[in-house]
Amino acid sequence: MNLTHAPLRAATGAFILNSGLTKLGADETTAQQLHGFASTAYPQFKDIEAGRFVKMVGIGEVALGTALLTPKVPSAIVGTALAGFGVGLLGLYARVPGLRQPGSIRPTEDGVPIAKDVWLVGAGATLGLQGFLNGTKRAARRTARKVGSAAETAHDALPF
Structure with missing residues (x-):
């Protein structure tokens, strides 16, 4: 990990880890709300039971947050995972009614x-x-x- 990545990884990692741990402790009402919200944007989630869905999301967030906080995980890998996670959240923004102003990409409150x-x-x-x-x-x-070392070795091996 590049040392300059540490502040960004620590801030995002701690935030996402906390979010995941919170979801793992979500009550049934919260699970229903989160599941309904996500299912509006991603209908393929409708058939998954709400508690199971929120637990899966929580585990994913804990894994991503932990990876961000672990210096041994390469930034190229964890950055790609973080960008994918963010794109998934922006999919909610793009697909759930009432989150954008009519005819605009600007958000509502x-x-x-x-x-x-x-x-x-x-x-x-x-x-x-x-x-x-x-x-x-x-x-x-x-x-x-x-290549330089091999060329030097080859040069030294020449008989002349």
Whole structure:
């Protein structure tokens, strides 16, 4: 993990981990509300029992939050997961009626708590891209050193 990623990973990781732990302790009323909200945007969730659905979401959030807080998990991987999570939340914003002003992408008062999750997509994309590009640069440097070393060895082996 790049040290400059630590503040972003810590802030998002702690927030998402807390959200997941809260969902794991959700009561039936909260589970019904969250399930109904998600099922409006993603009808494929309608057939899943509300308590089970919220538990699955909670486990996913705990896993993502923990991965963000774990320095050994590469930023390219955890950033991609974070961006995907954020895109899923923005899907709620785009599909649930009443969250956007009519004919606009601007949020209503009710839509602001979901629309603000766009920062998750940006944070995830930043971590993912920087992690991938930094890894690519490191791999290129290692390859260049190996090629240089092999060329030097081959040169030294020449009989003349």
